[in-house]
Amino acid sequence: AQSVTQLGSHVSVSEGALVLLRCNYSSSVPPYLFWYVQYPNQGLQLLLKYTSAATLVKGINGFEAEFKKSETSFHLTKPSAHMSDAAEYFCAVSDDRDDKIIFGKGTRLHILP
Protein backbone atom coordinates (compact mmCIF):
# COMPACT_ATOMS: atom_id res chain seq x y z
CA ALA A 1 0.00 0.00 0.00
CA GLN A 2 1.12 3.50 -0.68
CA SER A 3 2.17 5.71 2.20
CA VAL A 4 4.00 8.94 2.82
CA THR A 5 6.04 9.93 5.85
CA GLN A 6 6.91 13.52 6.51
CA LEU A 7 9.62 13.97 9.12
CA GLY A 8 8.82 16.82 11.47
CA SER A 9 5.35 18.19 11.98
CA HIS A 10 6.88 21.64 12.57
CA VAL A 11 10.03 23.12 11.04
CA SER A 12 11.42 26.58 11.83
CA VAL A 13 14.01 28.36 9.73
CA SER A 14 15.34 31.88 9.72
CA GLU A 15 14.47 34.22 6.87
CA GLY A 16 17.12 33.77 4.18
CA ALA A 17 18.14 30.31 5.36
CA LEU A 18 17.81 27.04 3.50
CA VAL A 19 14.44 25.30 3.69
CA LEU A 20 14.50 21.49 3.79
CA LEU A 21 11.29 19.52 4.29
CA ARG A 22 11.71 15.76 4.31
CA CYS A 23 9.45 13.20 2.69
CA ASN A 24 9.77 9.45 2.28
CA TYR A 25 7.29 7.34 0.39
CA SER A 26 6.42 3.73 -0.17
CA SER A 27 4.86 2.52 -3.38
CA SER A 28 4.74 -0.79 -5.18
CA VAL A 29 5.02 0.84 -8.58
CA PRO A 30 6.96 3.82 -9.96
CA PRO A 31 5.11 6.63 -8.26
CA TYR A 32 3.82 10.06 -9.06
CA LEU A 33 5.00 12.38 -6.28
CA PHE A 34 3.73 15.79 -5.30
CA TRP A 35 4.27 18.65 -2.91
CA TYR A 36 1.27 20.79 -2.06
CA VAL A 37 1.19 23.98 0.01
CA GLN A 38 -1.72 25.21 2.09
CA TYR A 39 -1.71 28.79 3.29
CA PRO A 40 -3.89 29.71 6.26
CA ASN A 41 -7.59 29.60 5.35
CA GLN A 42 -6.80 28.77 1.74
CA GLY A 43 -7.07 25.69 -0.45
CA LEU A 44 -4.32 23.30 -1.47
CA GLN A 45 -1.99 24.54 -4.18
CA LEU A 46 0.38 22.35 -6.17
CA LEU A 47 4.02 23.34 -5.70
CA LEU A 48 5.58 20.72 -7.95
CA LYS A 49 5.19 17.17 -9.19
CA TYR A 50 7.37 14.28 -10.29
CA THR A 51 5.98 12.12 -13.09
CA SER A 52 8.98 9.99 -14.14
CA ALA A 53 10.71 12.65 -16.20
CA ALA A 54 13.68 14.54 -14.71
CA THR A 55 14.50 13.51 -11.14
CA LEU A 56 15.11 17.13 -10.10
CA VAL A 57 11.82 18.93 -10.27
CA LYS A 58 11.47 22.70 -10.11
CA GLY A 59 8.27 24.22 -8.85
CA ILE A 60 6.74 27.57 -8.10
CA ASN A 61 8.08 30.16 -5.68
CA GLY A 62 11.67 28.90 -5.96
CA PHE A 63 11.00 25.43 -4.53
CA GLU A 64 12.46 22.26 -5.94
CA ALA A 65 12.52 18.58 -5.03
CA GLU A 66 14.69 15.64 -5.99
CA PHE A 67 13.36 12.13 -6.55
CA LYS A 68 15.79 9.56 -5.15
CA LYS A 69 14.56 6.06 -5.86
CA SER A 70 17.32 4.36 -3.84
CA GLU A 71 16.31 6.33 -0.76
CA THR A 72 12.56 6.41 -1.56
CA SER A 73 12.73 10.12 -0.82
CA PHE A 74 11.34 13.30 -2.33
CA HIS A 75 12.63 16.10 -0.11
CA LEU A 76 11.57 19.69 -0.76
CA THR A 77 14.13 22.49 -0.71
CA LYS A 78 14.39 26.23 -1.22
CA PRO A 79 17.74 28.04 -1.01
CA SER A 80 16.50 31.13 0.80
CA ALA A 81 13.35 31.30 2.91
CA HIS A 82 10.94 34.22 2.72
CA MET A 83 8.40 35.22 5.33
CA SER A 84 5.69 34.48 2.77
CA ASP A 85 6.74 30.80 2.73
CA ALA A 86 5.14 30.23 6.13
CA ALA A 87 2.46 27.63 5.48
CA GLU A 88 1.60 23.92 5.77
CA TYR A 89 3.35 21.67 3.26
CA PHE A 90 2.06 18.24 2.23
CA CYS A 91 3.99 15.53 0.43
CA ALA A 92 1.80 13.13 -1.52
CA VAL A 93 2.01 10.02 -3.71
CA SER A 94 -0.16 8.46 -6.36
CA ASP A 95 0.17 5.15 -8.19
CA ASP A 96 -1.22 6.38 -11.46
CA ARG A 97 -2.15 9.54 -13.26
CA ASP A 98 -5.83 9.09 -12.55
CA ASP A 99 -5.55 7.54 -9.13
CA LYS A 100 -6.28 8.87 -5.69
CA ILE A 101 -3.56 10.86 -3.95
CA ILE A 102 -2.24 9.71 -0.59
CA PHE A 103 -1.08 12.63 1.54
CA GLY A 104 1.38 12.84 4.39
CA LYS A 105 0.36 14.43 7.65
CA GLY A 106 1.97 17.71 6.72
CA THR A 107 4.81 19.91 7.94
CA ARG A 108 4.12 23.40 9.20
CA LEU A 109 6.93 25.73 8.15
CA HIS A 110 7.65 28.70 10.41
CA ILE A 111 9.88 31.52 9.21
CA LEU A 112 11.79 33.39 11.89
CA PRO A 113 12.65 37.06 11.26
Next chain:
Amino acid sequence: GAGVSQTPSNKVTEKGKYVELRCDPISGHTALYWYRQSLGQGPEFLIYFQGTGAADDSGLPNDRFFAVRPEGSVSTLKIQRTERGDSAVYLCASSSLAGGAYEQFFGPGTRLTVL
Protein backbone atom coordinates in the same frame (compact mmCIF):
# COMPACT_ATOMS: atom_id res chain seq x y z
CA GLY B 1 -10.92 30.61 -15.82
CA ALA B 2 -12.97 29.50 -12.85
CA GLY B 3 -11.47 26.99 -10.48
CA VAL B 4 -13.15 24.29 -8.44
CA SER B 5 -15.91 25.72 -6.29
CA GLN B 6 -17.57 24.20 -3.24
CA THR B 7 -20.71 25.16 -1.42
CA PRO B 8 -21.39 25.91 1.31
CA SER B 9 -18.07 27.15 2.62
CA ASN B 10 -19.21 26.41 6.16
CA LYS B 11 -21.90 24.09 7.45
CA VAL B 12 -22.92 23.67 11.05
CA THR B 13 -25.34 20.89 11.84
CA GLU B 14 -26.55 18.86 14.77
CA LYS B 15 -25.71 15.26 15.46
CA GLY B 16 -28.03 12.95 13.60
CA LYS B 17 -28.91 15.37 10.81
CA TYR B 18 -28.42 14.88 7.07
CA VAL B 19 -26.10 17.14 5.06
CA GLU B 20 -25.22 17.64 1.42
CA LEU B 21 -21.99 19.20 0.21
CA ARG B 22 -21.66 20.37 -3.38
CA CYS B 23 -18.68 20.50 -5.71
CA ASP B 24 -18.47 22.27 -9.07
CA PRO B 25 -15.38 21.05 -10.91
CA ILE B 26 -13.42 22.91 -13.54
CA SER B 27 -15.36 22.82 -16.79
CA GLY B 28 -14.35 19.88 -18.95
CA HIS B 29 -12.60 17.93 -16.20
CA THR B 30 -13.76 14.34 -16.32
CA ALA B 31 -12.22 13.19 -13.05
CA LEU B 32 -13.54 14.37 -9.68
CA TYR B 33 -12.26 13.46 -6.22
CA TRP B 34 -13.50 13.96 -2.66
CA TYR B 35 -11.12 14.13 0.30
CA ARG B 36 -11.60 14.81 4.01
CA GLN B 37 -9.13 16.78 6.09
CA SER B 38 -9.38 16.52 9.84
CA LEU B 39 -7.68 19.04 12.09
CA GLY B 40 -3.91 18.63 12.03
CA GLN B 41 -3.98 15.92 9.39
CA GLY B 42 -3.39 15.62 5.69
CA PRO B 43 -6.32 15.13 3.33
CA GLU B 44 -7.69 11.57 3.20
CA PHE B 45 -9.21 10.13 0.05
CA LEU B 46 -12.93 9.37 0.06
CA ILE B 47 -14.15 8.70 -3.49
CA TYR B 48 -13.17 9.22 -7.13
CA PHE B 49 -15.48 9.69 -10.13
CA GLN B 50 -14.55 9.20 -13.75
CA GLY B 51 -17.48 10.73 -15.60
CA THR B 52 -20.72 9.75 -13.91
CA GLY B 53 -19.52 6.58 -12.26
CA ALA B 54 -17.60 6.05 -9.05
CA ALA B 55 -14.30 4.49 -10.11
CA ASP B 56 -13.04 4.07 -6.56
CA ASP B 57 -15.08 4.51 -3.37
CA SER B 58 -12.71 2.64 -1.10
CA GLY B 59 -12.16 5.67 1.12
CA LEU B 60 -15.75 6.17 2.22
CA PRO B 61 -15.67 5.41 5.95
CA ASN B 62 -19.09 3.73 6.20
CA ASP B 63 -22.49 3.53 4.56
CA ARG B 64 -23.59 6.87 6.00
CA PHE B 65 -21.47 8.49 3.31
CA PHE B 66 -22.59 8.57 -0.31
CA ALA B 67 -21.69 10.66 -3.34
CA VAL B 68 -23.23 11.17 -6.75
CA ARG B 69 -22.28 12.83 -10.01
CA PRO B 70 -25.37 12.25 -12.19
CA GLU B 71 -24.38 14.31 -15.23
CA GLY B 72 -20.62 13.94 -15.03
CA SER B 73 -20.04 17.47 -13.79
CA VAL B 74 -21.35 18.66 -10.41
CA SER B 75 -21.00 16.23 -7.54
CA THR B 76 -22.78 16.03 -4.21
CA LEU B 77 -21.39 14.32 -1.12
CA LYS B 78 -24.16 13.19 1.18
CA ILE B 79 -23.77 12.31 4.83
CA GLN B 80 -26.62 10.70 6.75
CA ARG B 81 -27.04 10.63 10.53
CA THR B 82 -24.05 12.88 11.07
CA GLU B 83 -21.75 12.23 14.01
CA ARG B 84 -19.37 14.59 15.81
CA GLY B 85 -16.47 12.65 14.32
CA ASP B 86 -17.59 13.72 10.85
CA SER B 87 -16.47 17.27 11.62
CA ALA B 88 -13.72 18.13 9.14
CA VAL B 89 -12.98 20.11 6.01
CA TYR B 90 -14.29 18.29 2.95
CA LEU B 91 -12.21 18.96 -0.14
CA CYS B 92 -13.12 18.42 -3.75
CA ALA B 93 -10.62 18.21 -6.61
CA SER B 94 -10.92 17.74 -10.34
CA SER B 95 -8.48 16.83 -13.07
CA SER B 96 -8.23 16.40 -16.79
CA LEU B 97 -6.41 13.37 -18.09
CA ALA B 98 -5.89 14.93 -21.51
CA GLY B 99 -2.52 15.98 -22.83
CA GLY B 100 -0.39 13.93 -20.45
CA ALA B 101 -0.32 16.55 -17.75
CA TYR B 102 -1.50 15.32 -14.42
CA GLU B 103 -2.68 17.60 -11.65
CA GLN B 104 -5.62 17.60 -9.30
CA PHE B 105 -6.99 21.10 -8.75
CA PHE B 106 -8.48 21.56 -5.31
CA GLY B 107 -11.41 23.66 -4.21
CA PRO B 108 -11.41 25.76 -1.03
CA GLY B 109 -13.30 23.12 0.90
CA THR B 110 -16.45 22.96 3.01
CA ARG B 111 -15.88 23.11 6.74
CA LEU B 112 -18.43 20.81 8.39
CA THR B 113 -19.05 21.13 12.11
CA VAL B 114 -21.32 18.60 13.80
CA LEU B 115 -22.50 19.75 17.22
